[in-house]
Amino acid sequence: MSSPDFSSNSPLGRIVNFPTSRAAAVTSENATVFPRVTDEPAGHVDNWGRDAGLFRTVTMLSEIRWSVSTGGDQHLPTRKGALIVVNARRFALAAIYSAFAISRAVDRPVRFVGRPDGGTFGALTQRLGGLLDHPDEVAGALRAGELVVCSASATTRPRDVGVIDHALVGAAIRSNVEVFPAATTSSPFGRRARIEIGEATRRRQLRRGPLAEVELADHVADDITLLLTEMGEMTTATPLDWLPLSGIGGN
Amino acid sequence: MSGVGGELGTLVAKLLEDEPWVGSLSGIDADPPRRRLQRTTFHRISPEDHNDIVDIVTKFNPHVLVHVGVWEPDARAAPQRAAALTDQAAVSVLGAAAECRALDSIIVRSGIEIYGRGPGSLTRPDEDAPLRPTSEWGRTVADIERTAANVAERIGVTVGAVRLASVLGPHVPSPLGRLLRQPLVPFHATSDPPFAVIEHRDAARAIVAAARHQLSSPVNVVAPGAITCLHAIRRGQRIPLPLFGPQWRFARQLSHITGAPIPDHVSEALTRGRLADNGRMQALLGMTPDTNTTEVIDHLYRWPRVIRKQARVHAAQQIMPDEASA
Numbered sequence: 001m002s003s004p005d006f007s008s009n010s011p012l013g014r015i016v017n018f019p020t021s022r023a024a025a026v027t028s029e030n031a032t033v034f035p036r037v038t039d040e041p042a043g044h045v046d047n048w049g050r051d052a053g054l055f056r057t058v059t060m061l062s063e064i065r066w067s068v069s070t071g072g073d074q075h076l077p078t079r080k081g082a083l084i085v086v087n088a089r090r091f092a093l094a095a096i097y098s099a100f101a102i103s104r105a106v107d108r109p110v111r112f113v114g115r116p117d118g119g120t121f122g123a124l125t126q127r128l129g130g131l132l133d134h135p136d137e138v139a140g141a142l143r144a145g146e147l148v149v150c151s152a153s154a155t156t157r158p159r160d161v162g163v164i165d166h167a168l169v170g171a172a173i174r175s176n177v178e179v180f181p182a183a184t185t186s187s188p189f190g191r192r193a194r195i196e197i198g199e200a201t202r203r204r205q206l207r208r209g210p211l212a213e214v215e216l217a218d219h220v221a222d223d224i225t226l227l228l229t230e231m232g233e234m235t236t237a238t239p240l241d242w243l244p245l246s247g248i249g250g251n
Numbered sequence: 252m253s254g255v256g257g258e259l260g261t262l263v264a265k266l267l268e269d270e271p272w273v274g275s276l277s278g279i280d281a282d283p284p285r286r287r288l289q290r291t292t293f294h295r296i297s298p299e300d301h302n303d304i305v306d307i308v309t310k311f312n313p314h315v316l317v318h319v320g321v322w323e324p325d326a327r328a329a330p331q332r333a334a335a336l337t338d339q340a341a342v343s344v345l346g347a348a349a350e351c352r353a354l355d356s357i358i359v360r361s362g363i364e365i366y367g368r369g370p371g372s373l374t375r376p377d378e379d380a381p382l383r384p385t386s387e388w389g390r391t392v393a394d395i396e397r398t399a400a401n402v403a404e405r406i407g408v409t410v411g412a413v414r415l416a417s418v419l420g421p422h423v424p425s426p427l428g429r430l431l432r433q434p435l436v437p438f439h440a441t442s443d444p445p446f447a448v449i450e451h452r453d454a455a456r457a458i459v460a461a462a463r464h465q466l467s468s469p470v471n472v473v474a475p476g477a478i479t480c481l482h483a484i485r486r487g488q489r490i491p492l493p494l495f496g497p498q499w500r501f502a503r504q505l506s507h508i509t510g511a512p513i514p515d516h517v518s519e520a521l522t523r524g525r526l527a528d529n530g531r532m533q534a535l536l537g538m539t540p541d542t543n544t545t546e547v548i549d550h551l552y553r554w555p556r557v558i559r560k561q562a563r564v565h566a567a568q569q570i571m572p573d574e575a576s577a
Contacts, residue, residue: 043485044545045477048375049445049526117370118523123442126374126524127479136380137373140528 036107048141050109051127058128059100065191068101072197075180076106081142083172084110084197085220086182087161087228088151094184095151098195099129102149102182111141113150113168139171149182152221158185161224169220170213181220183227198227253344254320254360255293256280257327258423262455263319264291270463277311279304279344280320281336285422298340301347308347315462316348318359321395324388324514326424334391341395349402356465358458359399361412363471364389364516368523377528378414378469386516396469411466413458416473416527417520419547420451421554427520428551429511431483437502438480440493444524445477450547453540460536470536473529476544480521486545487552 040052076082084102088094099112115130116122122130131137131148141148153162172179178200186193201220203212252267254260255278267273268290276291278284284293296303298320308316320340322333348354366376367385384390396412403410419428427448430436449457449472457472484491494502499522503513519525533539542550 043482045445045479045482047447047476047526049477049524051445051479117372120441123444123524126444132371132374134371134373137375140373140375140377144528144530 037103037109038107045127046109047144048111048129048131048146049126050111050129054127055129059104062097062100066097066101066186066193067191068097068193068195070101070105070195070197072182072195072199073102073105075197075199076102076147077178078106079145081145081175081177082147082180082200083138083142083168083177084147084149084180084182085164085169085224086149086151086184086195087224088154088184089158089186089188090154090156092154092184092186092188094154094186095149096125096128097186097193098151098182098184099149101193101195102147102197103129106147108147110147110149113138113148133165133168135167135171138168139175142172142175142177152224159228161221161228164217164221166210166213166217169217170210173213173216179216179220181223181227183224183231185228185231194231196227196231198223252276252278252291252317252319253340254280254318255288255291256282256284256295257319258285258420259360259418259451259455259458260319261285261288262451263317263458264288266455266459267291267317267462270459272463275311277307277313279307298336298343301339301343304343305347305350308344309350312351312353313348314353315356315358315465316344316351316354317458317462318344318357318395318399319458320344321360321392323362323424323426324391324516325426325512330387330514334387337391338394341398345398345402349406354406354408356408356462356467357399357403357410358461358466359395359410359412360458361392361396361414361469362388362516363414363416363473363525363527364519365393365396365414366527368519368525374524375526375528376471378471378531386514386519388514388516409465409467411461412469413454413461413466414469414471414527415454415457416447416449416471416525417517418451418454419448419551421550423451426512426514427517430506430513430517431480431487431489431548431551432554433489433506433509433511435490435492436480436484436487437492437494437499437506438484439499439522440495442522442524443479443481444522445479446520446525447473447477447527447544448547449474449540450542450550453542456538457532457536457540460538464536466535468535470531471527471529472532472536472540473527474540474542474544474547475529477526478544478548483548486548 042053044052086098095112099110103110111129111131114133115125152164155162182197255264261284278291278293281297294307322336324330324333367383369385384393399410417427
């Protein structure tokens with residue numbers, strides 16, 4: 001934290017510069033950089049094409065479908081970029097609702113990987129913060145200090161963690177940012193969903209080659225599995241919970 | 252310096268005149284400069300006159316060559332004519348520079364259209380992104396960069412490319428600016444992707460900074476932020492005309508008839524978007540743009556259609572009483 005500012009002669013001159021005022025300084029230097037989502041005016045489109053007004057409307061509408069509780073967001077860096085890897089159930093749109101929920105929790109724009117290239121849906125998802133599923137695109141966003149959510153490949157069983165694209169993890173290593181595991185649970189029949197972000201996954205061995213990203217992707221998958229176990233089962237308190245492959249429980 | 256007669260070229264020349272490291276400055280173009288230049292020696296030569304250009308350039312024997320003599324399609328010339336002029340100017344000027352023994356550095360004006368917007372292209376490409384131009388203007392600037400790189404490699408000098416977003420500013424001929432200032436502006440209703448621009452003053456500052464630092468790599472020069480066509484229309488209080496699919500082709504033809512042609516690179520920006528990563532500007536050029544994309548668009552709509560200036564001396568006062576009685 002910076003030292004107190006005693007330079008002003010006014011009675012209110014003894015002001016301690018909290019980090020929030022430093023964020024405001026960034027805003028004044030460059031009018032298009034809004035460190036907080038809530039500061040963005042409605043017509044603002046950021047460097048990546050994310051439309052603040054549309055984002056606000058769609059996140060509000062998404063709360064009709066999902067009521068997401070987010071935990072562990074204190075692990076995320078406040079300014080630097082980070083890659084957040086989530087597990088995904090098929091058709092659950094885990095990366096999208098996770099990005100919306102984390103963005104609301106940390107009050108920063110959060111991008112998600114996997115928007116289609118072209119077409120109406122591609123354009124719409126770009127304006128909601130979507131990125132192409134391309135390592136260079138992800139690396140560019142991470143270098144620019146963005147939080148990026150990508151999902152493991154979708155599985156039918158909610159407790160399983162699919163394959164994590166090691167090329168995307170490699171983009172994080174190249175950009176020198178941390179990779180965070182995040183476990184998600186949601187129900188196809190209910191609104192309740194939960195995201196638990198763990199501590200950054202550390203590389204256990206220093207590798208110089210591409211093996212580093214493969215090993216880190218495996219460790220992230222292990223950490224997500226551990227987080228899912230710690231979160232416990234998602235139940236509806238109905239006999240549905242005993243059904244296997246229902247998307248809710250049955251493990 | 253080539254292209255000194257254009258609005259951007261004149262601005263670059265004026266800024267270069269103020270630079271302490273610039274000993275003498277010589278400019279070439281087919282058109283005379285738009286403003287009074289104090290220290291620049293101007294030579295009015297057509298890009299087709301290779302011999303004259305070679306004579307002038309070799310006699311001057313520059314240390315730094317700034318090549319701004321490019322014609323954006325439908326800005327000042329029709330696309331085919333613009334491509335031909337740009338090619339001739341590039342070959343003449345860069346070819347002449349290759350004959351100069353004192354030359355240390357070449358700076359060329361390029362564009363972010365060089366990255367292309369084909370399938371799989373990155374949303375916000377940086378300077379390392381693959382060059383896959385998908386428009387005529389993109390291919391033209393790619394050719395300029397290639398020619399400059401070949402010349403630089405052959406004679407052992409550095410070459411820097413300033414890849415500009417669409418340049419907008421008062422009096423700057425720009426097909427995008429002209430389209431957005433129409434009373435009725437078409438936009439792609441189903442996608443309306445974001446694009447970025449750069450104001451002419453920031454573009455000129457970037458070119459001068461590139462010459463000062465003897466830039467030896469490409470750099471994207473893009474104003475921070477982005478805007479969509481619909482947002483721009485709303486800011487300018489124009490009438491939006493939503494278009495779907497093939498209607499865009501008819502809109503282009505109609506717009507051409509009404510005096511605001513939409514070349515393929517502008518059409519691409521409005522249907523596929525056009526952004527670029529400007530993260531290396533500070534490191535390579537030591538500057539960042541003063542104006543963000545939204546402000547550039549706001550300035551675009553603030554230019555008056557007709558500038559009315561008061562006469563220094565009223566006409567009635569100029570007539571002597573004797574003349575009036577006669």
